[in-house]
Amino acid sequence: MTDKKISTEENILEIAREVFIQNGYDGTSMQMIADAAGINKSLLHYYYRSKEKLFGRIFSKVFGQFVPQLGVVFMSDMSIEEKIYAFTEQYIDVFIENPLVPIFVMQELSKNPQHLVGLIREAGINPEIMIESISKALEKEDMQLKDPRHFLVNMIGLCVFPFAARPLTQRMIFNNDEDAYHNFLLERKKEVPEFIINAIKKG
Amino acid sequence: MTDKKISTEENILEIAREVFIQNGYDGTSMQMIADAAGINKSLLHYYYRSKEKLFGRIFSKVFGQFVPQLGVVFMSDMSIEEKIYAFTEQYIDVFIENPLVPIFVMQELSKNPQHLVGLIREAGINPEIMIESISKALEKEDMQLKDPRHFLVNMIGLCVFPFAARPLTQRMIFNNDEDAYHNFLLERKKEVPEFIINAIKKG
DNA sequence: AATCGGTTTAACTAAATGGTTAACCCGAAC
DNA sequence: GTTCGGGTTAACCATTTAGTTAAACCGATT
Numbered sequence: 001m002t003d004k005k006i007s008t009e010e011n012i013l014e015i016a017r018e019v020f021i022q023n024g025y026d027g028t029s030m031q032m033i034a035d036a037a038g039i040n041k042s043l044l045h046y047y048y049r050s051k052e053k054l055f056g057r058i059f060s061k062v063f064g065q066f067v068p069q070l071g072v073v074f075m076s077d078m079s080i081e082e083k084i085y086a087f088t089e090q091y092i093d094v095f096i097e098n099p100l101v102p103i104f105v106m107q108e109l110s111k112n113p114q115h116l117v118g119l120i121r122e123a124g125i126n127p128e129i130m131i132e133s134i135s136k137a138l139e140k141e142d143m144q145l146k147d148p149r150h151f152l153v154n155m156i157g158l159c160v161f162p163f164a165a166r167p168l169t170q171r172m173i174f175n176n177d178e179d180a181y182h183n184f185l186l187e188r189k190k191e192v193p194e195f196i197i198n199a200i201k202k203g
Numbered sequence: 204m205t206d207k208k209i210s211t212e213e214n215i216l217e218i219a220r221e222v223f224i225q226n227g228y229d230g231t232s233m234q235m236i237a238d239a240a241g242i243n244k245s246l247l248h249y250y251y252r253s254k255e256k257l258f259g260r261i262f263s264k265v266f267g268q269f270v271p272q273l274g275v276v277f278m279s280d281m282s283i284e285e286k287i288y289a290f291t292e293q294y295i296d297v298f299i300e301n302p303l304v305p306i307f308v309m310q311e312l313s314k315n316p317q318h319l320v321g322l323i324r325e326a327g328i329n330p331e332i333m334i335e336s337i338s339k340a341l342e343k344e345d346m347q348l349k350d351p352r353h354f355l356v357n358m359i360g361l362c363v364f365p366f367a368a369r370p371l372t373q374r375m376i377f378n379n380d381e382d383a384y385h386n387f388l389l390e391r392k393k394e395v396p397e398f399i400i401n402a403i404k405k406g
Numbered sequence: 407a408a409t410c411g412g413t414t415t416a417a418c419t420a421a422a423t424g425g426t427t428a429a430c431c432c433g434a435a436c
Numbered sequence: 437g438t439t440c441g442g443g444t445t446a447a448c449c450a451t452t453t454a455g456t457t458a459a460a461c462c463g464a465t466t
Contacts, residue, residue, distance in 0.1 A: 008443080026229035027314065030424060040445050045425060047443095067371070100313070106367050107310045110303070111230065113370035120375065127375040144401065149376050149387065150394045153365050161360030164309050164367060167316035168270070172323065172330040173352050184352065191353045198347065199402035211413080233454060243415050248455060407466100414461070423452065431444075436437100 009047050012037050016044075017058045021104045025055055025111075059108060064123045065098060066105040068156070071126065074133040080141045085193045088159055092189050095163045096182075102164045138200070145200040154199075158192045212250050215240050219247075220261045224307045228258055228314075262311060267326040268297060269308040271359070274329065277336040283344045288396045291362055295392050298366045299385075305367045341403070348403040357402075361395045 015037040020028050030051055034041040048054035073087045095102060109116065120127070134148040145151050162169060162185060170181040218240040223231050233254055237244040251257035276290045298305060312319065323330070337351040348354050365372060365388060373384040 023314070024227070024229060024310070026227060029422080031422080041424090042426085042446085043444060049425095051424065067375075103309055103313045106306055106371070107227070109368075109370045110306045111226070113374065116370060116374045125375075131376065145398065147394075150391065150398075152376065153372060153391075154361055154395075154398060156368075157360045157364030158357055160368070161364050162356050165312075165359075165363070167312045167319060168309070169356060171316065171319045172270075172328075173334065173355065188353070188356075191350075192357075195348065195353075195357060195402045198404075199398045201401075232452080234452080244454090245416085245456085246414060249413075252455090254454065410463105410465075412462095412464105415459085417457085417459100419454105419456075421453080421455105424450095426449075427447085429445085429447100432442100433440105435440080 008039070008043075012039070012044065012047055012054075013058065016054055017062070020055060020058055021062065021098075021100045024104065024107055025051075059105075060119055060122050062101055063105055063119050065094060066101055067120075067123060067125055069125070070130045070152070071133050074130070074137050080137050080143065081193075081197050083137060084155070084196050088155065088192045088196070089189045091156075091159045092185065092192070095160070096185055099163055099166065102160045106164065142202065143200040144202050151200070155192075155196055158195065159188075162188065211242070211246075215242070215247065215250055215257075216261065219257055220265065223258060223261055224265065224301075224303045227307065227310055262308075263322055263325050265304055266308055266322050268301060269304055270323075270326060270328055272328070273333045273355070274336055277333070277340050283340050283346065284396075284400050286340060287358070287399050291358065291395045291399070292392045294359075294362045295388065295395070298363070299388055302366055302369065305363045309367065345405065346403045347405050354403070358395075358399055361398065362391075365391065 012033070016033045019033050019036050023032070030041050030044050033054075034044055044054065048057065068087070068091055070087070073083050073090075076083065076086075078086065131148050131152070134152060138146060138148060138151065166181070170176055170178070174180040174184065215236070219236045222236050222239050226235070233244050233247050236257075237247055247257065251260065271290070271294055273290070276286050276293075279286065279289075281289065334351050334355070337355060341349060341351060341354065369384070373379055373381070377383040377387065
């Protein structure tokens with residue numbers, strides 16, 4: 001029945017996602033997507049009226065993957081150390097599955113920050129609550145680093161950077177050995193939380 | 204005499220640098236550069252034969268700014284704490300002056316990692332020596348974090364991330380207040396080294 | 407004053423771009 | 437079996453793309 005319809009329409013989305021993430025908005029043409037999906041270019045416009053519209057739908061989903069739901073973790077009843085472990089492990093895992101997402105999202109946001117307001121709303125993210133819940137968690141256990149803003153940027157940066165800068169770091173530190181770098185990323189699920197906890201614990 | 208010649212030729216480079224950094228390779232057309240420089244498009248091809256050649260010259264210079272000369276700092280006779288302060292302050296300052304460089308470099312490297320070998324050689328960077336000098340510095344003062352690779356990625360990530368993700372973080376944490384975010388970046392010249400030193404010191 | 411070299415431009419080309427149009431295909435409803 | 441409607445396509449359009457060519461400009465040398 002609608003089997004094939006759904007298949008085509010959703011298949012386009014999946015393929016377009018990959019092509020866009022790989023090449024960025026400017027680096028992607030409708031023809032590239034059509035070829036990758038094995039369809040005619042006109043069909044893209046039939047389902048998604050324009051390149052921008054197609055991109056918009058994809059980007060808002062990918063954006064949601066990139067911006068973590070920190071509130072959930074930090075308002076739970078775990079200890080702060082458990083929270084940090086839980087968050088970093090989970091966040092790094094997301095990027096091991098979607099390694100190109102960070103650079104893609106940051107690149108496109110850097111070009112079009114105007115859409116951020118809408119994107120944040122769509123994704124159901126509430127920055128104030130995020131900051132507030134982190135702030136409380138830090139104060140409650142009397143940690144050394146009190147400023148939740150630096151804490152947040154540090155934590156996310158430590159997770160994201162090795163993915164965003166992967167080509168460079170893999171080449172320079174691991175002589176471009178894919179497996180060694182993958183292993184390095186896995187190690188970071190322990191290294192990063194340990195690093196953070198040491199940094200903020202009262203000595 | 205050759206005043207105007209140099210002026211035009213170098214002016215193109217400077218303008219093209221800005222346009223490329225702002226819009227990326229794919230997002231930049233020769234026409235855009237010509238307009239920004241107030242010259243004819245043909246003149247671009249006259250001085251730099253193709254878009255790729257023009258971009259290549261610019262990129263290798265910008266790449267050099269992005270990849271720090273870690274060896275210099277870490278082989279000096281400072282204490283490790285002084286080294287961390289010196290490096291992070293200096294590195295963050297570079298990006299305050301060139302805020303779009305990180306995302307630009309990482310984006311283009313992500314699309315064309317093949318050129319990395321040449322770029323690293325051109326920039327006169329020796330990864331082994333970098334790693335080795337950090338390793339020695341860490342061991343010498345008997346620090347907790349012994350793996351120079353994680354240390355390096357952590358330190359650079361903490362410096363770079365707030366610039367790469369600026370639109371997002373500025374919007375979410377600072378309600379898009381430019382000045383507040385700039386101030387936040389300045390604070391990090393103290394916050395980051397303190398964070399790192401706490402993290403790696405033997406408790 | 408003629409000319410020579412590097413500089414700058416207008417006019418052009420071929421290919422690729424995003425997007426439109428009109429036709430066609432084909433299974434389901436009548 | 438005809439028609440109806442969504443799915444699909446080929447052919448097309450206007451614009452933009454990187455790059456070329458040939459001519460013009462202009463200050464310095466002769």
